[in-house]
Amino acid sequence: MPDLDTPTTVQTPSAAAVKPVPYRGGGFAPRPSRLVAPIFFVLLFSLWEAGSRFGWISPIVLPAPSEAFQAFMDLVNSGQLVLHLEASLMRLALGWVGGTVLGLAVGLAAGLFTLARGGIVPFVAAFFPIPKIALLPVFIIWFGIGEESKVATILFGTFFPTVIAVYGGVDNVDRGLIRMGQSFNLGWWSIVRKIILPGALPALLSGFRISASIAIILLVAAEMIGAEYGIGAYILLAGNLMAMDQLVAGVAILSLLGLSVSWLIGRAEKIFLRWRA
């Protein structure tokens, strides 16, 4: 215990100065604070409202938040909100579910088969960057001016990102797990069902998040085509009539819709991906 190899590094000879080691950690860990956001938003809205009230912000440029809220309440009280939401949600649901189901099938094919991948990946790469509003005239011709073309616009818009998310997810499934499955003589379909699909689920869910927000963004474009009701149609009308208060109200509804969908998918992730470390 007592004798050690003699230390030879420089030793302070004087009465040894004693002080705590300097602290140099911390920082670089910004946290989403529960306080900052509400304060920030209250401040923003107060300033905006004040700006409008005192005439610093012209009503042509931006309505006061209270006016936008009034427009929203008018919408609620007139019972129109329900009609608009009903129409839009129906289109969103049909288009998104259709695009997702097709995207899952095609994406899975691209993720599993060389031949399918060869055809699908460049096809998707070429079609993904096409803006859907450019295709509206085509959709009108193909699907008419009824619900079909609106649903098709959303379906088309959600299909491609879903394909990309799915085959990306399949690619990222740990090959070690697949090899494990093979080493236990699991059948092809068992491997797909029990290893690849659950393994791709995190990627699928984040793909859904993206495709859902794309679907909401496309709502306005879709409802350009002869829609009487719908949040998008409401916004378009407000834009036509230069009714800025209604425009802001409509945009806020879309934003809330987007936030709700994103919250829902967050819940789904919490539930289905409980197993993640």
Next chain:
Amino acid sequence: MPDLDTPTTVQTPSAAAVKPVPYRGGGFAPRPSRLVAPIFFVLLFSLWEAGSRFGWISPIVLPAPSEAFQAFMDLVNSGQLVLHLEASLMRLALGWVGGTVLGLAVGLAAGLFTLARGGIVPFVAAFFPIPKIALLPVFIIWFGIGEESKVATILFGTFFPTVIAVYGGVDNVDRGLIRMGQSFNLGWWSIVRKIILPGALPALLSGFRISASIAIILLVAAEMIGAEYGIGAYILLAGNLMAMDQLVAGVAILSLLGLSVSWLIGRAEKIFLRWRA
């Protein structure tokens, strides 16, 4: 060497059957084939062309690829293509660079400071799902009908995804490397510059890929605002006139633009991320 613990598992008593172990590997590794894609596209275009020629596909529904190509050649020969491209690329460049620079600054703030994050993250979450075409009337009033509002549309569209990519990238920088920097007494700004920024680069580049394709998609929306030249304006005019051949040609140009940008970013990734394993 000779004596071992006596094995006790069941041993086949009969004249030992000798056969190779069964093979059960392989599969689950689709590769992007250099052959499939060209064959697939040639086949697709041939069928489409044949369909148009033989009248299975009505020219109202879809023009023959050769007609679309003819429309494209007309555009080239009339010298209009250069004008359209010039106008669009200028808007894309200004809007994208503006949105990216702003997004970098704001995203970095959100990635580094709790206070900034608290304000920025919910703000971005609320504004990201707003469709830009809904805001066109607002942009026109704010920025006029000149280049400003077109550039602003693209800038606005690229700003939010850039912010998200940047602060996500900063969040994902290996905390171990940052701690290493601190443990060597590196200054705050040194850590940001030498560790966080290069560490976030992969995320930044894939953010650029997304924001660039969003910029291209927004081109059509932006050029809805009284643009005389521009690929988007060309497409819109074609849609107005129901000139399907021009529409398809215009859409193909956008698609090529998207592919080129994506290829460029792929090159940038190869060069700047050489260090990745």
Next chain:
Amino acid sequence: MDLKLDGISHAYDATRVLNNIDFTIKAGQIICIIGPSGCGKSTLLRFIGGLERPTEGQVLQIGDPPAESLNPLTYIFQDFALLPWRTVRGNISLVLEDHGIRGTEADTIINDVLARTKLSDFGAALPKQLSGGMKQRVAIARALAVKPACLLMDEPLSALDSQTRELLMDDLVDLWLKEKYTACYVTHNLNEAVRLGHRVVVLSRRPGQVRDIVDIDIPLEDRLKHPALLQEKQDYLWNLMREEARAADLELLDA
């Protein structure tokens, strides 16, 4: 059932990885394969289990596997390869389902293997709740569930910290004493090799060739009683490999 490696050579594209490997894995024996990094140990093990095919030579099964064996050649992987979304029981059930074993029949098997690996209390846990050592024990339980004729283990302990490794090595020895399983055990760790192996196959640097085959004739249960003898074997192996290990370490990857 014995396994015979018959003149196995392999190349990935232009890189030769293995060169003319010949040896036999006798039933009831644990064969350890050691060799420097990148010499092709894992590749060789994939050939033995039929997950990949060598460019030359073949792996032969001599004799039929026992009839009750559901999966004669069964792997235990370095990274455990548990499905993170299934519980411990679910992970074991996975490899039974495809053989049509479900319900009480499966439960009996699962309870049995959990008991044998001292995991009975953890059937409902998810992998993320388990320490590394526990995860590997689950993987061992899963392997036992299909009644393997030969266990193929690729550095099963190298992802564990050294104390857990020590504990699990004891478990593997105990298990062998009870069940006398056949195994092909790939490792970097010479101490593991001399503690577990009846026979140690030493491979050279890439392209891997058999440099030596060392038999260790102390019964497994007595090995800890002969530290000097073991140390001697280990030093012998280390001397065989030291220079190659150093050279392998100095190699630039894909430079």
Next chain:
Amino acid sequence: MDLKLDGISHAYDATRVLNNIDFTIKAGQIICIIGPSGCGKSTLLRFIGGLERPTEGQVLQIGDPPAESLNPLTYIFQDFALLPWRTVRGNISLVLEDHGIRGTEADTIINDVLARTKLSDFGAALPKQLSGGMKQRVAIARALAVKPACLLMDEPLSALDSQTRELLMDDLVDLWLKEKYTACYVTHNLNEAVRLGHRVVVLSRRPGQVRDIVDIDIPLEDRLKHPALLQEKQDYLWNLMREEARAADLELLDA
């Protein structure tokens, strides 16, 4: 410069991690800290280097660090913590730049530390081209470049395969014989502890407490010559820890 841990206790939220730790790191000594998984070894090392602050107690520097020391308390991490986008030289230069050392002055230092860690030929390589052992050698070179008064090492060898570990352990011993550096060395591996430590601090399970402090008075250079003595010390340590290690292994994480 000595370091004194003075009554260190710590809790993360409600979990107590460390309980009243007291010991001293004497200049020129290698102190090994061992203990089961999750007992707070890494946390303790972060306190010693000033990267985190304990809820109670403090770490004291006794005496001033040598004047030439650029960074008295210098870490070597388990995962190497090399910047992947910088070459070997760039990684070392990183820690000099902030001290205003550039150009030929920096080159001299870099060449020197590369030579001392036998890396002279690899200055231009990127981390991805290096094997694990080489990467850790770069991290050691980087640490030497700032002339540390005390090296803080958190399981520096546990990410390496066992052959490389063996090689690097020899290197650390050689280096100590030449430079007599002070070090606080956290490890799971009892063999490393008895090969490298002048003194071994044994922590209990979480909340970590000092269970024992074991001095090993064989000079480092002679240790391999006394395998039996070492084995004895190692067995002593293993007996101290075995049950706790097993219990720590069985614990369900965040269950």
Next chain:
Amino acid sequence: QADDKITIGALRFTSHAPSFIAYEKGYFKEEGLDVELKFFQAAQPVAVAIASGDIDFGVTAMTGGFFSLADKGAVKVIGGMMAEKQGFPGNVILASNAAYDAGLTTPADLKGKSWAMTQQGSSFHYMAGLIAEKNGFTTADMQLKALQKVGAMIGALKSGQVDAMAIVPHIAAGLVKGGAAKEIGRVQNLGDYQVTTIFTSTRNTEEKQDMVKRFMRAYSKGIADYLAVMGDQKKDPAATEAMVDLIHKYVYTDRPREKAAPSIKAGAVYLSEGAALNTKDIAAQLAWFQKNNLAPASLTLEKLVDTNFADTTN
């Protein structure tokens, strides 16, 4: 004294010809106005551009958006432009072939039928209102389909997805001649309709009255030239061809002269002489828009129109 710099918002339509004529023939210069023409793809943004200060003068139809901007004090109507007048080309009411065969042969049959328009609150919407009012029903009795673009309207009519719509004469002529649709009436037969007006920013009417007056003088000359030649094209064929040449510089530029000429000639609608404004009809339009919630209730005729710069009819 330097010329006043002004910007005029224009569309590449034959109905905007006076802008081009006054510009090409130097009428603006004569009044000391240095004019820049700025081209728009649609009518609505012209009004917005006045509000945002991008341009000084514009010509457009009365739309919901326009009323809204007027209500916020941004724009003012200062003169009349295109009007429906018997004997001149004007907007044509078309029925799809299928609807026509099923008995939709007069505007009175439109009750319960679908009607294509660009947007709610557009002039096409108002025309539907005119038809309904004249025939004793309301637009609520029709299915109004907002399709954003004229092209989409035509496509929908051709394929029978909508039953009817209204459209400018030269396009209507092409559709009817090609057998793609049937003419069932003309908007001019429904009564007075001041289709488009000349307008400027409220600030101009208050602060730059002289400049506005000079503009109106020059513009009226353009209208007069246009009416003299295009109003009776057979009177002086050479002058007509010269006028077509002038207009073709701005309209249908992507078509060769010989293909553009018939459209230009067929599209020679009536423009109010001296830019006179039919205030009574403007009031009627405002009332209709307000009744249908397409214009702010607070907007009055005084706020909308400044009568200091042009004659008023009625």
